[in-house]
Amino acid sequence: MKVVLQRVKHAQVSVENRIIGKINQGYLLLVGFEDSDTETQLDYVVHKICHLRIFEDENQKMNLDIQQVGGSILSVSQFTLYASTRHGNRPSFTAAGDPDHAKRCFARFNEKLKQTEIPLATGEFGANMQVDLQNDGPVTIILDTDQL
Structure with a gap:
């Protein structure tokens, strides 16, 4: 599992020119x-x-978590995180999960996030989505379970 976490001032995801998920301060997750x-x-x-703890406290130190700042999460599936560009110029996506398995994982991942009671918005698995955001910092963190 790979997650690109971006601290944002606001973010939204659209499908076919219709906003399906929108947040203010918090995290945009590409998963x-x-x-x-x-x-x-x-x-x-x-x-x-x-x-x-990547939100700033009163001393401008990254010392607060998303719950402490009342932030929200926008979770967007993105199989291209598993692109391999090792050979040739066209990326290979063979390392990405089987779509059925990945869809179940994305749904389960979002269920677990909802259980934290942090406000959550999501993209649409498998859809062609447009993501708009205002990065905050910028602060971008990559979480990769293969590196545990």
Whole structure:
């Protein structure tokens, strides 16, 4: 599982010119899955996302987590996180999870995020989405369960 986490001032995702998810301050998550992803990995990443201290406190130090600042999460599936550009110029996506498995993982991942009671908006799995955001910082963190 790979997650690109971006701290944002606001973000939204649209499908066919219709906004389907929108947040103010919080995280935009671009999330990809592989076939070996497990419930344990989902739990680990959700815990890490909820407890990362990357918002600034009164001393401008990254010391607060998303819950402490009343932030929200926009979760967007993105299989292209598993692109391999090792050979040739056209990316290969063979490392990306089987679409059925990845769809189940994305749904389960978002269920776990909802259980944290952090406000959550999502993209649409498998859709051609347009994502608009205002990055805050910028602060971008990559979480990769293959590096645990």
